[in-house]
Structures are given as structure tokens and as C-alpha cells.
Amino acid sequence: MLPGLRASVADAKAKAAVTRARRAAEFAPAEIDPIARVLVDIPLAHLDRPFDYAVPIKDAATAMPGARVKVRFAGQDVDGFVLERAASSAHTGQLQPLRRVVSAEPVLHPEVAALTATIAEKYAGARADVMRLAVPPRHAATEKEPSPPAPRATGSADPSSWEHVVHGPTFLAHLGAGGSPRAVWNAAPGDDWPTMLAHTVAATLASGRGSLICVPDQRDAVRVSSAIDAVLGADQHVVLSAEAGPAKRYRDFLAVSRGARKVVVGTRSAALAPVRDLGLVVIWDDGDDLHAEPRAPYPHVREMLAIRAAQQDTAMLVAGFARTCESVLLLTTGWAHELTSERSVLRERARVDVVPGEDRAVGSRIPRAAFDAIREGLAGGPVLVQTPRTGYAPSLACERCRTPARCQTCAGPLVLGGPTTPPTCRWCGTPDQAWACRECGHRGLRAPVRGEARTAEELGRSFAGTTIRTSSSDRVLAGVSERPDIVVATVGAEPPAAGGYAAVIILDTWLTLARDDLRATEEALRRWLGAAGLVRRGGRVVAVGDPALPVLQALVRWDPAGFAARELADRSQTHLPPAARLATITGEPGALDDALTLLALPEVADMLGPVPVDNDKGEHRAVIRVPLASGQALSEALGELQRVRSARKLDAVRIQVDPQVV
DNA sequence: GTCATGTATCAA
DNA sequence: TGATACATGACC
Numbered sequence: 001m002l003p004g005l006r007a008s009v010a011d012a013k014a015k016a017a018v019t020r021a022r023r024a025a026e027f028a029p030a031e032i033d034p035i036a037r038v039l040v041d042i043p044l045a046h047l048d049r050p051f052d053y054a055v056p057i058k059d060a061a062t063a064m065p066g067a068r069v070k071v072r073f074a075g076q077d078v079d080g081f082v083l084e085r086a087a088s089s090a091h092t093g094q095l096q097p098l099r100r101v102v103s104a105e106p107v108l109h110p111e112v113a114a115l116t117a118t119i120a121e122k123y124a125g126a127r128a129d130v131m132r133l134a135v136p137p138r139h140a141a142t143e144k145e146p147s148p149p150a151p152r153a154t155g156s157a158d159p160s161s162w163e164h165v166v167h168g169p170t171f172l173a174h175l176g177a178g179g180s181p182r183a184v185w186n187a188a189p190g191d192d193w194p195t196m197l198a199h200t201v202a203a204t205l206a207s208g209r210g211s212l213i214c215v216p217d218q219r220d221a222v223r224v225s226s227a228i229d230a231v232l233g234a235d236q237h238v239v240l241s242a243e244a245g246p247a248k249r250y251r252d253f254l255a256v257s258r259g260a261r262k263v264v265v266g267t268r269s270a271a272l273a274p275v276r277d278l279g280l281v282v283i284w285d286d287g288d289d290l291h292a293e294p295r296a297p298y299p300h301v302r303e304m305l306a307i308r309a310a311q312q313d314t315a316m317l318v319a320g321f322a323r324t325c326e327s328v329l330l331l332t333t334g335w336a337h338e339l340t341s342e343r344s345v346l347r348e349r350a351r352v353d354v355v356p357g358e359d360r361a362v363g364s365r366i367p368r369a370a371f372d373a374i375r376e377g378l379a380g381g382p383v384l385v386q387t388p389r390t391g392y393a394p395s396l397a398c399e400r401c402r403t404p405a406r407c408q409t410c411a412g413p414l415v416l417g418g419p420t421t422p423p424t425c426r427w428c429g430t431p432d433q434a435w436a437c438r439e440c441g442h443r444g445l446r447a448p449v450r451g452e453a454r455t456a457e458e459l460g461r462s463f464a465g466t467t468i469r470t471s472s473s474d475r476v477l478a479g480v481s482e483r484p485d486i487v488v489a490t491v492g493a494e495p496p497a498a499g500g501y502a503a504v505i506i507l508d509t510w511l512t513l514a515r516d517d518l519r520a521t522e523e524a525l526r527r528w529l530g531a532a533g534l535v536r537r538g539g540r541v542v543a544v545g546d547p548a549l550p551v552l553q554a555l556v557r558w559d560p561a562g563f564a565a566r567e568l569a570d571r572s573q574t575h576l577p578p579a580a581r582l583a584t585i586t587g588e589p590g591a592l593d594d595a596l597t598l599l600a601l602p603e604v605a606d607m608l609g610p611v612p613v614d615n616d617k618g619e620h621r622a623v624i625r626v627p628l629a630s631g632q633a634l635s636e637a638l639g640e641l642q643r644v645r646s647a648r649k650l651d652a653v654r655i656q657v658d659p660q661v662v
Numbered sequence: 663g664t665c666a667t668g669t670a671t672c673a674a
Numbered sequence: 675t676g677a678t679a680c681a682t683g684a685c686c
Contacts, residue, residue: 093685648681
């Protein structure tokens, strides 16, 4: 062999030895806290716990709590987050080393990590699924950019906007002093609620703490954002929304995570944002079903924020024109206090009337009294005309008084299976041959008619020369000016008017009432109050419908509190949520059978069904109901079911705790 | 989910 | 008896 070649072989051997040594050194465990507890991104119920990994010395400084890592799990590379570092592990076997620290950026804050665990438990879901709601996907280029400098606190807590609210100024003072009051607030008609919310943020900021405001949609987020700019000055807050692209979304998330912004406004995706020194969480219009997350495990923003307020000892404000039964529960348990306006304030803010629908011209949808109110309103400013959306699901209600028809056995909604079959309960499947209305005793049932949105054309003919603007789900107006135009909007698409509407007309209230779910009446009142709330001070509200209906009387008296209290009392009697804790299990009949066999329900639980679900996947569903006090036991039982089912590789079933619609 | 291991089953 | 299928449990 040539001398040169021999030398190069020796060289290669030496090089290999050096590489081996370096690798050994790299994989030597860190000297301090050589264990990392890692939350692995695997949505399998029986693997839903942290796993320990060895921290190589090269990662000792970067594999800190909150960092993203890659680890080897069951032979494959998976993503995870470091929950904490530890000196020792309870695991008896050999620990795998971390594969890689993806980023040292601590994106999973400890309090958010704790929150995801509680939310996953309550909803009997996988923590990994909740984690996806808490931490947005990484955007590497954005992470390298510095976040904007933290703004100097400006603006002051001017509580004047809250002066007409009983205990309102006290609530703000409490926030400003660093306290954590919890309240349910119902806005009065004409309230500039975005500005009022901005003032609660200012008060909280004055105590050195951050705030989080969750609103139903982007439109409301923009309104609150402008109000915060006006009250606090620019660059004090970020708007987090899933609509923004990945780079912007991650940039704003980092600004919050790094403490450069301490005020967050957003839709439901913002509920778990890692606000530093969080002092206040707010949900606006908690009855809007956009606050219910449509992805597993289907958590609700109000519940996530309530858990957060309790865990992080922050203030909470459940706000809206309407009041939900769930927030009544927060009041009756003493968890939150009530913020409302005096009767005298409500009276001077708006005059609300109900006019019957019968008194109208041939071919018209609008009664004369409503026409008169529109004409009078136009003399002073814009007029809003709310019309129900078309295309509601078929349902059954009393033919005479339009009370929704409910099952005699379990109080579930009655539906019509076919032309010859009797009405049947959608929950427990019990047919009802001899249904009679529990309100008026009438025996006739009707399916609601579909609305027809010809309102704009009709108004155009009647008010020639007036501009008619329309706002509906496919084209929603962001806002309108003070000009005396008529604004026809479908329910939920009402634009606010600068200075408020001179008059608000609510048409065809019976159509909004004719929905087949449990919350139809509550939802209808919420929609009407939302439109009526846009009226200017001293303005007029006219609703078209049956003045004898309690829900319309609640609108006339502007009494969302009384209505919600009665509704909750009614639900208590019939053991319906939120007076009871309810869960549904949905899946293929075989899978559902297996699941129900494994389910160890609390003694007090009762189960309805399973019955076929009205979808084309041939699924069945069981409804489980327990008293509120056993709610946690139910969640635990459902969680255990998922673990056993997942470990035995049985077919998946979908579990929903506190579903919005049953 | 993957992977490894154990037990049942069957043709030769 | 060995090959194969399927169930079971661990996964750090």
C-alpha cells in the first residue's frame, strides 16, 4: 500500500473517532434538569399525558418550558412542546433524547398549558386538539423579526361611559385598583358598548394588567379595535383572528406572547392567547353560536374564559344586550355580579312597541303601524328594518300559539318523520300520537313557513325617493351614515349607524321564533335586542308580532334579565341545559354500541336514545343528562370512555359536552 | 397512530 | 411444525 493512502486511512479513522466523541458529547445529558416533560402532538386519548425525554447537553439552554421540540415517539418523529424541565423522571425505562429543539421561543406559557388541560378534561377531548387552538402554527421568518416595542401606557380610565350603569363605576374602579371582579352586564339600547368595553380595558391597564376581549365575528372585532384606538391611542392592542394569513397571525401572536402588546381583541381563536399579566377577560354577546368552537372538543368561549378567570384569578365580564341562561347561572351561584341600567334609563333611551301583523294592506308584509314608524323615523335619521333569514329547518310548533312542540317523556324537540308517521322526539325517539300544547292545550301542529325577503322592494315602492340599502349574510354592510336612509338587514347582519338609528323595525318575529332547537326563543330575543340596541337615544323600536307572547313582552319592557331567569326556571323543571349537564355521543351504530357498553355513567345519569341522526352518514346518537352537580363526574366518565376506546382501537365516536344545539 | 410480541389457527 | 392472522399492549 502506498504511504499516502495509508496516511489517509489513518486520517479517516481519526476523524471518525472525533465525530463519535463529539456526538457522544452532544448526546450526553444536560447537567442541570436533564429531563424534559413533553406534551406530544398525538390526539389519542390513552396517550394524552406528558412524556419524559432526555435533554442533550447541546439543548440544555434552549429546551426550556414552552419551546417547540421534535421527539421520537413510537418510532416516528412528532411535534411537541416542553412543559417543564425536571431533575428526575418517574419513568423506569430508557429515555429517548429530544430529537431537536425546533425553536427556543417559549410559545406555550405555563398558565395556558394548565388551561388546555382543564378544557380538555371538561370537554372529554384530547389535549392535543385544545393545544391547536392555543398555539398557532410557527412561521419561522416571522419569529426572527423583533416584536414592536411595548407601548407606554396612555389614556386614562374614564368611567363616564359607565355612569348610567348601576355599580358600573365601582366595577371600573375595582379593575383599576388591581381587583378581579366578575360581572354579567346587559347593555342598554343605544349604549356605545365598544367604547364602554375599551374603558374597562383602560382601567385594567391602569392597574398594570392586560385584557382579552372575545367577540363573535370580525365585524365586531373591528368595532372594538377602533374604540380601543380611540380610548387608549394606537398600537396598544392587537386583533387576533383566524382569517389573517399565517405570517400576520403568528406575528401578532408573538407580540402578545412576548409582552409587547397586553390587550387582545379577537374571535374565539383568541380565547387562549398568552396575554401577559392578564387582568380581565371579556366575552361580548355570549349567546352568539359563533362562540362555540366547531372543531373537537367543541369548547365554548364563555366556558374557556370562565375557567381562565378562575385559574388565573382575573376579572371577567360577560356582556351583551341579551342575557343567556348560562350567565344567569353565573349570577345565581354568586360567581358573578349583575350590571344593568335603571328602569328610568331604559325608558328614556328607547320606546319599544309590538304591533300585530294582521293590520296590513293586501300583498304587503308590513303593518300600517310599522309604516308609520318608518316614516316618522326618516324625518330624523336612518331607519333599520330587520327581516328574518329564510330557510330555517323544518320544526314543529303549536298551530295556535306557536310554542315549540316538545317530547312528553324527555322534553326534546318533536320532528315529523314522514307524512304518515306521528311526530317523534329527536332525542329519545318516542312517538307522540296525542300531542297537546303545554301552553294553550291546542292539539294542532304546524311547520313554520319560510320567510321571503321582498321587503326591500316593497319599501322601495312605498318610500319612493328614499335610498334603500340592504345588508344580508352574503354582503354585510360594516356601518351606515346619519343620512335618512332605510337599511333592510337580515337577522344578524344589521350594520350600526353613526349616531344610532332614529327607528328600528323588527318584522315577522314569528319566523325568527320558528326554529326547531331548544334555544329558539332565547335566540330570537337576542337577535331582536341586538337590532334594537342600535337605536339612538330617544329613538323608537317597533316589532311586528303577537303582543301576548312573553318573549315579545320581554322586548317591550327591555327585560332580558327577567326573560332569561324565567327561561332558566323552565329548563330546571324539564331538566334541560344549562340547568342540567348534557352530553351527546354520536357515531356508527356499532361504534356507538361499543362506546355505550364501556361507559360507566354516574348513578344519577339518564340516557336518551340512541336514535338515528338526521344526516346521510347513517349515524346514531345518544343523549346523556346529569344534574349540574355531577357535571364533572360525567366529563370524567366520558374521558375514561375515550381512553379505553382508543386503547382498544375501537371505532371513534364523537363526544360533545354541553353542545350548543341538540 | 406504529411497532413488537403473543396466542390461535391451519395446512402439510 | 412452521407460517400466518389477528389481538394486545407499549409508546418516555
